[in-house]
Amino acid sequence: MSVRTNRGTTVRRVRAVWSTAVAVCAVTALSQATPAAAGPLTGAAQVARGSGAGVERISVAPGGAQADGDSVEASITTDGRRVVFVSSATDLVPGGTAADKRVYIRDQRTGQITQVASHRPAGRPAISGDGEYVAWPEAFMDFVHIRLYEMRSGGSSFTRCAIICGTPPSLSGDGRYVAASGHNRSGSGVVPRQRVSVEGPDGVKTIAEFAHYVSSAPSISGDGGLVAYQDGRAHDVFVWQRGDGTTSGPVEGPSVDATLVQLSEDGTKVVYLVGDATYVHDLETDDAQQVPDARGVAIDPTGRYLLYAPNDPAGPSLMLRDLRTGTDETVTDKPATAGPDAVSAGGRDVVFHSEADDIVPGDTNGTSDIFVRRFY
Template identity: 55%
Template sequence: MAVAICAVTVVLPGAASAEPTAVAGNRGAGVERISVAADGTGADDNSVGASITPDGRHIVFSSSARNLTPDGTTGGDRVYVRDQRTGQTKRIGSYSPLQSPVITGDGAYVAYPVQWMNGDRIRQYQVSTGATASANCSAHSCNQPSLSADGRSIALVILFRQPSSGQRIEVQGWNGTVQTVANLHHTHSSRPSISGDGRSVAYQDGQTEDVFVWDRTSGTASGPVEGPTTGATFVQLSDDGSKVVYLSGSDTHVHDVRLGTAQLVPNVRGVAIDPTGRYLLYAPHHTNGPSLTLRDLQTGTEEIVSNQPASARTDAVSAGGRDVVFQSTADDIVPGDTNGKSDVFVRHFF
């Protein structure tokens, strides 16, 4: 079925554990390196910025390595999708990403901003065919894409330079619809995050340090979710739209959209939440312990993702907390890691 984004350029047809052991593929618990060549050797340059689909099958990341696919590249960062079921890695597009790529929940589409002649553009790619489309940015720059589960809706930020600086957060649909989420009179990052069904968008007003949730049906935003007197930094909206993760001071808060209440996770920095809103990935503020930990918000139990120095981004946790993707320069997470570069890993819990 051929569908298109508005004004597209081309039609798009338990308890804490010790450092895990390595595994081949996703057969059982453990950790494996994702940024590898077809022969299993490590990437020959840095790989970063990974996200995983809810079912854990597809992982998207960027890398300046040239040996991840047989065709290779001549240098510069490129975007890759790893299919965990087939063990194949595919390069997506020929442009260098300006921000980390995002992937739809079904693994069918990838989007990321690229440098363009008259301003940055967001390019969206169909993974199976390589067909492309560009979001409608008019004569302005756009960035910070977030995709719905099927890719039919994309939340993005359009930046205005003239006559005065500012931004507009929009949701654009394949059916040609364009809805304004918010107009902000500054260029601080707003980090829009769209729910899987495309109905909700959470974002921050980086100037006032407030977090809001916009409802597509009513066309209105609620918030600030953290209250009127507290400063907050937005992290992520869960894929089901039920939870909003934000930071305030040295603590992480998980806001329940339906109940209007928040669960406090003290003295940690929330990094990502799984699609169901139950599992929180966080990093401690101190350095004398695990660098990444996954917490079950219902039971309070935790699992260590990595004891070695590591980092992760949003959309790093698959549904039910089964898998977590992260990046690290450590050379002792898996055997044979001798490339001396930043690699992408996935931690399987079962």
């Protein structure tokens, strides 16, 4: 069912609420403004938007020593202050001994790393826009649930997406809402069911259900009012609205196979892949901007900056595009990987992981590390 006639009003309302939150984050971040638009960037200018620009390895032990294990799957908060990631290193925190994957948070302001739980994650962790909540898939007996961890109290709980949570979760800006997908058990006589659900103060709500087990990969807006998800079998992308409970889509149009990348935190843009091209769909205008020969990876919370991997193997591995001006900046030209929620507001910070040993000096641990590229 299409709701294109009133979706623009919903998006404008989401944008107004979210913009207020961004204003608060901007004050927290010492009022550093979004970089001004510039002309086409080439060469060295691509990695130097401001005097503080640069790259830093952040998966390090106390005192700055390099970690003794792999660190992967990082996400960053709206203001860029906190980064969550998974690591098997034993020396990221004092007295660390777990030689297995654990979830960690680094505070970029203090440089302190905290192990948020002793539990082993079963997938990529997500962090709320304000950095107060972290969620990740976790095996529990014969099930896979989503564990939700609160930074302030140090407590955690399970959410109830389904019996088997099939994809990493997505958190609203304040962590009050968790979007996830999951399925029931397979077996003789069992009708397959893949469900997309949102859990929040008003309980658990199923927003979509499919007769298969293929992943649905949801992505939620900052205020929890919109959820983008996909039908993994039909390769269609949809958007659900909390306000009236309606769903629109497929946003890519009929007879097109699409894969969801991310919904921007302000709820204005949906990024999806079609073949070798990336599309950024404006939910207010219903127009889509094509980024050819690129694999979209993440979009910043404002919907202006797209992180993508060029399809040209001879080029940089990660680029950041200003969708308003069409200009590109190099994040790294070394082999690297990133995921959703990898870009802070205004394209100021990009977090990624890489096994390359020449991104920063003195990288001799031979493992994957977490890096942050700053553009300010």
